[in-house]
Amino acid sequence: MFKKRILAISIIGLLITLSAGSVLADINASYPDRITIDGVFESNILRLSWSKSDDPHFKRYHIIFSESDRNSEYLEETTVWSTDDINEMSHEIKIKEDSNPYYRVCVNNTSNKSTCSNILHINEYNIVRNFSVYQDINSDAWYKEYADDLQSKFILPIYDRTFEGGKKITRGEFAEWLVRAVANEDEITPQSEYFCDVHANQKYINYLRELEVVGGYTGGNCATRKLFKPNQPINRAEALKIIIEVFKVQIKKSNIDYADNTANSNIAVDVNQKQWFAKYVYWAQKDGVVDTNIRGYFRPETPLNRAEAAKILSKAIRKYQ
Numbered sequence: 001m002f003k004k005r006i007l008a009i010s011i012i013g014l015l016i017t018l019s020a021g022s023v024l025a026d027i028n029a030s031y032p033d034r035i036t037i038d039g040v041f042e043s044n045i046l047r048l049s050w051s052k053s054d055d056p057h058f059k060r061y062h063i064i065f066s067e068s069d070r071n072s073e074y075l076e077e078t079t080v081w082s083t084d085d086i087n088e089m090s091h092e093i094k095i096k097e098d099s100n101p102y103y104r105v106c107v108n109n110t111s112n113k114s115t116c117s118n119i120l121h122i123n124e125y126n127i128v129r130n131f132s133v134y135q136d137i138n139s140d141a142w143y144k145e146y147a148d149d150l151q152s153k154f155i156l157p158i159y160d161r162t163f164e165g166g167k168k169i170t171r172g173e174f175a176e177w178l179v180r181a182v183a184n185e186d187e188i189t190p191q192s193e194y195f196c197d198v199h200a201n202q203k204y205i206n207y208l209r210e211l212e213v214v215g216g217y218t219g220g221n222c223a224t225r226k227l228f229k230p231n232q233p234i235n236r237a238e239a240l241k242i243i244i245e246v247f248k249v250q251i252k253k254s255n256i257d258y259a260d261n262t263a264n265s266n267i268a269v270d271v272n273q274k275q276w277f278a279k280y281v282y283w284a285q286k287d288g289v290v291d292t293n294i295r296g297y298f299r300p301e302t303p304l305n306r307a308e309a310a311k312i313l314s315k316a317i318r319k320y321q
Helices: 002-027 144-152 171-182 203-210 236-246 278-286 306-320
Strands: 037-042 045-050 058-066 078-083 090-094 102-109 114-116 120-123 126-128
Touching: 037 102, 037 120, 037 126, 045 102, 078 090, 144 306, 171 203, 171 236, 171 306, 236 278, 236 306
Parallel strands: none
Antiparallel strands: 037 045, 045 090, 058 078, 058 102, 102 114, 102 120, 120 126
């Protein structure tokens, strides 16, 4: 009986370990590379074609469709066709008269990560091949590629087709972007409320707490619970620390060769190696996730704006997933 109990405990322990490993694998699972879509008309038939996916874990292509550009989750709501054949790269659709639909093709992989193509907008049988989701991002904006990248993965929430790149991003907004990057919506089910200024329906913040990457602030009338300050702008050092820890980048102090704090050092000139965020800045610089300005400054305590947040998160996904 005693041996059976030992065996049962060992099996339970193994299952817990495997379960924890699968969660980590899901968080670090890679997104498929983005493909491109094009189309031609033959009478009222739209023939869509797209580039072949190179994802080694390919699961399916699926065409998503919308009749409007005003949906809160733009172009996500209707799948009109799908295939699990990686070599099937075209499909014909009959366009209804007086219809001006929007189409794109998404690649889904076995890790349940999806990345979608550019958007085709059909306007009176004319094709707009690179319809822009965001009306306030110019085609030559330095951050356009990063915003488009995150939007193609359905990481950025869209409400009115504006991005507001120069606007400061709050701690609550940044938590939502980051959690949507690493988890599917049906996985974001935190079991408790952890901060006295965060409600149960603010699931992204509570989920980050369960990942043990945010701790909170003391103060206020919170008794044993802490404050998260969701409406406060997040600074560059805070954002970087959370990103690095969510993606579980291995940082060992012994592996960090800090040079003298000069313009030619291995770390930003305004980051001292004794500061709590120094290792995160060093590691992210080394990996090309962040960079300094032309004078070598990282500006750790400067509030992050939405354009900068998109760049850092997009680069982190490419590097660490």
